[in-house]
Amino acid sequence: MIGIASVITLVGIGNGTSNDVMGQVQSLGTDILTLSIRSSDYTLDYENINEIESIQNIETAVPYKTVSSTVSRGNTISQKSNIIATTADYFETTNTTISDGRLITNIDIENSSKVCLLGSDIAQTLFNLANPIGQTIKLNGDSYKVIGILTTKGTSMGNDVDNTIIIPFTTAKYLGSDTSISNLYIKVNNEDNIDQTTEIIENYMENSAGISEDYYSVSSQESMLDAMNNVNSSFSLLLGGIASISLIVGGIGVMNVMLVSVTERTGEIGIRKSLGAKRKDILVQFLIEALIISLIGGLLGVLIGISFGEFLELFSYDFNPSTGIIILSFFTSAAIGLVFGIFPAYKAAKLNPIDALRTL
Numbered sequence: 001m002i003g004i005a006s007v008i009t010l011v012g013i014g015n016g017t018s019n020d021v022m023g024q025v026q027s028l029g030t031d032i033l034t035l036s037i038r039s040s041d042y043t044l045d046y047e048n049i050n051e052i053e054s055i056q057n058i059e060t061a062v063p064y065k066t067v068s069s070t071v072s073r074g075n076t077i078s079q080k081s082n083i084i085a086t087t088a089d090y091f092e093t094t095n096t097t098i099s100d101g102r103l104i105t106n107i108d109i110e111n112s113s114k115v116c117l118l119g120s121d122i123a124q125t126l127f128n129l130a131n132p133i134g135q136t137i138k139l140n141g142d143s144y145k146v147i148g149i150l151t152t153k154g155t156s157m158g159n160d161v162d163n164t165i166i167i168p169f170t171t172a173k174y175l176g177s178d179t180s181i182s183n184l185y186i187k188v189n190n191e192d193n194i195d196q197t198t199e200i201i202e203n204y205m206e207n208s209a210g211i212s213e214d215y216y217s218v219s220s221q222e223s224m225l226d227a228m229n230n231v232n233s234s235f236s237l238l239l240g241g242i243a244s245i246s247l248i249v250g251g252i253g254v255m256n257v258m259l260v261s262v263t264e265r266t267g268e269i270g271i272r273k274s275l276g277a278k279r280k281d282i283l284v285q286f287l288i289e290a291l292i293i294s295l296i297g298g299l300l301g302v303l304i305g306i307s308f309g310e311f312l313e314l315f316s317y318d319f320n321p322s323t324g325i326i327i328l329s330f331f332t333s334a335a336i337g338l339v340f341g342i343f344p345a346y347k348a349a350k351l352n353p354i355d356a357l358r359t360l
Contacts, residue, residue, distance in 0.1 A: 001298070001301040004302055007244060008321055008326055010240070012306075012321040012322065013312065033186040033197065033218055038215055038216060038217065042211045052184070055197070055201065056197075057190065060092070063087060063181040065182065066084055067176070069140045070138075078122050081164070083164070083175070084164060085169045086169050087106075087169050088103065096151075098148040098149060101148030104167075115145045116145070116146060117146070122164070132146045133148070133149070134146065140174075142174060198218050254340050255340040258286060258340075258344035261344070267356060270353050270354070273353035294333045294336060302330060306326075
């Protein structure tokens with residue numbers, strides 16, 4: 001029972017977590033490429049972006065960078081915030097929408113305007129029930145006007161969108177960051193053209209931008225999904241393996257229970273043998289008993305595992321039980337019952353009827 005419940009719960013949580021991560025990656029869109037320069041010796045400029053956008057199959061190339069800053073309003077300080085500096089095309093490219101206010105415009109970029117958009121959670125933290133639009137917050141002590149509120153989205157691409165602040169790319173200079181470009185989101189017109197476009201971008205980076213492949217990377221959502229699939233499969237296998245240990249322990253428990261049963265029922269075995277029962281009859285009897293014990297425990301384990309998993313969802317855990325794992329675990333419990341029931345059954349079957357009757 002404990003073994004089956006452990007397997008179902010752990011694998012279910014593993015699957016739920018994996019699906020959540022996969023959903024976060026897919027939320028950005030499978031037609032997005034991410035270009036990242038890993039060396040501070042190399043950067044791109046707006047001319048490079050224009051040239052990249054002119055490449056066949058590419059719709060937009062959006063620069064972005066993450067900057068650090070203290071975030072406050074009056075006496076309220078946000079301890080958890082992610083500040084992204086980007087351009088007006090960021091929202092369409094990354095499928096980011098707003099629930100109120102307006103987006104960043106090209107004028108904001110040109111003027112390095114001190115404006116910002118707030119994620120729903122950080123807006124709640126700083127303004128409680130008040131309407132943030134038109135109000136100001138402070139980033140590193142400077143006032144920034146709130147022009148929009150991002151739609152609640154959760155976590156995407158490792159970023160907690162609901163605790164994110166978005167500012168114009170050029171405004172990052174006021175927060176101690178330069179305006180060099182090292183990261184781009186590149187939107188492709190058709191996801192079928194991802195591989196071809198990746199090759200073209202790599203060729204541009206090496207031949208036109210003069211940056212060696214050792215200092216940059218171009219990754220697609222599909223490649224990230226494949227990598228995460230491999231990691232998630234290994235993760236689920238690891239969780240299942242750990243939980244399976246309790247199945248083995250449960251099998252040992254079944255064997256001990258059956259050994260005790262054989263000891264307590266030695267006289268009964270002697271009577272059956274004296275009335276003509278053969279070794280096979282005794283063997284089958286105790287194997288069936290071991291099987292029934294395991295099946296009952298397995299059924300209870302399935303019910304407990306699913307119930308406990310559903311209970312954990314109340315605490316924001318993602319639980320996605322696998323039908324295949326449930327069926328496999330149930331039949332594995334039956335197999336373990338038979339395997340660990342063989343020794344007690346064999347011990348019972350080989351008892352000498354005369355010696356067994358002496359215990360009465």
